[in-house]
Amino acid sequence: MKNIFLRIVVSGLFLLFIKPDFILGDVETLMKTDNCISCHIEEEELPEDFNKHDIHMQKDLSCSGCHGGNPASDDMDEAMSIEAGFVGVPSKKEIPEFCGKCHSDIGFMRSYQPRIPTDQTDQYYKSLHGLRLKKGDTKVADCSSCHTAHSIMPASDPRSSVYALNVPETCNACHGDEEYMQEYEIPTDQFTKFAKSVHGVALLKEQDTGAPACNDCHGNHGAMPPGISSISHVCGSCHVNNMQYFSDSRMGAAFKKEKLHGCEECHGNHEVQKTSDEMIGVDDKAVCSNCHEPDDKGAEVATEIHKQLTTLATTYEKALAQQKEVEHKGMDDLDIEFLLQEAKQSLTQARTLVHTFDSVKVTVKVKEGLGKADLAIKEAQAQIEDYYFRRRGFGAATFIITLLIVALFFKIREIDQRNLNKEDRR
Amino acid sequence: MSTSRRKFINLLLGGGLLGWLGSIFYPVFSYLKPPPVPEANVNSVKAGPVADFPKNSGKIIKFGRKPVILIKMDTGELRAFSATCTHLDCIVQYRDDSKQIWCACHNGIYDLRGRNVSGPPPRPLDEFAVNIVNDEIIVSKMKEIG
Numbered sequence: 193m194k195n196i197f198l199r200i201v202v203s204g205l206f207l208l209f210i211k212p213d214f215i216l217g218d219v220e221t222l223m224k225t226d227n228c229i230s231c232h233i234e235e236e237e238l239p240e241d242f243n244k245h246d247i248h249m250q251k252d253l254s255c256s257g258c259h260g261g262n263p264a265s266d267d268m269d270e271a272m273s274i275e276a277g278f279v280g281v282p283s284k285k286e287i288p289e290f291c292g293k294c295h296s297d298i299g300f301m302r303s304y305q306p307r308i309p310t311d312q313t314d315q316y317y318k319s320l321h322g323l324r325l326k327k328g329d330t331k332v333a334d335c336s337s338c339h340t341a342h343s344i345m346p347a348s349d350p351r352s353s354v355y356a357l358n359v360p361e362t363c364n365a366c367h368g369d370e371e372y373m374q375e376y377e378i379p380t381d382q383f384t385k386f387a388k389s390v391h392g393v394a395l396l397k398e399q400d401t402g403a404p405a406c407n408d409c410h411g412n413h414g415a416m417p418p419g420i421s422s423i424s425h426v427c428g429s430c431h432v433n434n435m436q437y438f439s440d441s442r443m444g445a446a447f448k449k450e451k452l453h454g455c456e457e458c459h460g461n462h463e464v465q466k467t468s469d470e471m472i473g474v475d476d477k478a479v480c481s482n483c484h485e486p487d488d489k490g491a492e493v494a495t496e497i498h499k500q501l502t503t504l505a506t507t508y509e510k511a512l513a514q515q516k517e518v519e520h521k522g523m524d525d526l527d528i529e530f531l532l533q534e535a536k537q538s539l540t541q542a543r544t545l546v547h548t549f550d551s552v553k554v555t556v557k558v559k560e561g562l563g564k565a566d567l568a569i570k571e572a573q574a575q576i577e578d579y580y581f582r583r584r585g586f587g588a589a590t591f592i593i594t595l596l597i598v599a600l601f602f603k604i605r606e607i608d609q610r611n612l613n614k615e616d617r618r
Numbered sequence: 619m620s621t622s623r624r625k626f627i628n629l630l631l632g633g634g635l636l637g638w639l640g641s642i643f644y645p646v647f648s649y650l651k652p653p654p655v656p657e658a659n660v661n662s663v664k665a666g667p668v669a670d671f672p673k674n675s676g677k678i679i680k681f682g683r684k685p686v687i688l689i690k691m692d693t694g695e696l697r698a699f700s701a702t703c704t705h706l707d708c709i710v711q712y713r714d715d716s717k718q719i720w721c722a723c724h725n726g727i728y729d730l731r732g733r734n735v736s737g738p739p740p741r742p743l744d745e746f747a748v749n750i751v752n753d754e755i756i757v758s759k760m761k762e763i764g
Contacts, residue, residue, distance in 0.1 A: 430738045431738060433724050540706055540708055544723060
């Protein structure tokens with residue numbers, strides 16, 4: 193009995209002081225008991241973007257969590273007094289520090305999420321937005337420009353303004369506004385270009401959250417346009433081999449010397465398109481001819497690489513068509529498909545090796561792929577031949593059987609006739 | 619003509635007739651027999667005896683039309699994932715030095731849970747179930763939840 197009483201007391205104390213998540217998350221109760229909210233609801237003065245799903249509200253951090261004051265008091269003057277720590281609405285310049293007073297405090301933030309980063313304010317002040325805000329430019333983005341003020345949700349929440357799929361629209365709200373951006377003299381068509389790019393199509397059309405959004409290249413809190421030296425590192429954070437091959441190549445060294453943007457010079461930036469073999473060589477679509485003359489050494493290498501790639505691509509396409517025919521004819525195409533997969537892999541690797549600008553390395557890989565594709569073609573042809581052999585054989589066998597049936601028919605008729613004649617003679 | 623000689627001739631003729639019929643119908647049946655075709659929907663495959671598969675190694679097995687990478691970890695635990703890289707469909711391989719799954723095409727890296735950890739792969743690799751039945755490794759499709 194004593195034990196049960198002790199357990200009840202301990203549980204009560206636990207609920208009172210520890211306040212587990214199921215109590216913290218009771219937003220509806222909070223909206224009724226918190227005097228800031230109930231009064232502002234009554235006065236119809238809630239912020240326009242107020243959302244009860246805001247992460248702070250969900251974690252029991254009501255208005256006073258950010259704006260200070262005493263939500264327990266039903267006296268407006270007392271609740272919003274300086275003595276109660278009320279700070280009201282921060283000015284634009286104060287916002288980073290306003291959010292940072294909690295978000296830069298590792299001790300405080302750890303109680304909510306042990307792995308949460310606390311360097312956002314530091315990063316922000318090193319970003320172009322932060323640097324300009326410090327200088328007094330109040331048009332630049334602050335925390336609330338991207339995260340909103342009262343509808344803040346974790347980046348993993350699809351309703352959040354900073355959820356991967358929503359980031360381009362969030363940035364575009366300012367960066368796509370020609371009038372707003374006029375004084376900064378930077379383009380405002382980044383979103384339009386991005387939406388048409390290979391990254392944009394994957395992210396916005398195919399809803400692939402693995403595809404990069406603005407912040408994946410520019411950073412988020414520390415957002416900056418990537419510089420000349422960092423551009424290949426930005427792209428290389430995902431396209432690792434391409435960056436490594438390029439950095440180790442003579443071209444990479446030459447680009448560095450000429451202070452050219454690595455990847456961007458050939459692939460563009462926001463409008464980066466899916467690559468094609470036409471990009472290399474000296475034809476109209478080839479980017480090599482932007483710098484190389486048709487008769488120089490570079491053009492010669494580019495032409496050779498283009499020739500190698502198109503040879504493998506054409507052979508692969510031919511093998512693929514044969515495999516489709518084998519499949520269509522209902523023959524065994526399993527091994528052919530595996531061979532094709534290997535040929536395609538060699539083609540992909542050869543295309544990546546373009547970034548070495550070494551035609552020998554590309555040729556070696558192309559030869560490997562050609563071996564697989566040729567083998568696939570040979571096997572496909574054997575299957576197709578087998579199919580026609582079976583058809584011819586089946587035709588011949590059907591003919592013989594038909595012939596036998598006809599012969600049998602005449603034989604039976606002849607026997608019947610003979611029997612009839614015998615009976616007549618009798 | 620004696621009975622034994624007649625019997626012998628009948629036997630010879632009968633045998634000959636049977637042979638003739640066989641030579642006619644054998645090709646017919648062989649043409650009628652369908653050619654080997656790959657199984658359309660594979661749910662599980664045998665991947666060989668457990669003892670033949672060394673620790674800290676991986677191998678690619680054919681799971682119907684799809685390649686699957688089977689890995690035996692240092693601990694002896696077996697895991698299997700789709701071997702098709704989620705970036706551009708290259709075939710991944712096991713790296714025994716870093717103990718990771720690696721795609722040579724663009725240096726995409728997955729951990730031993732199949733999660734994409736670096737490089738361009740946008741998604742994790744699909745996982746397959748691995749069971750051992752009578753010392754034989756059986757790789758099968760994961761059961762769908764619900």
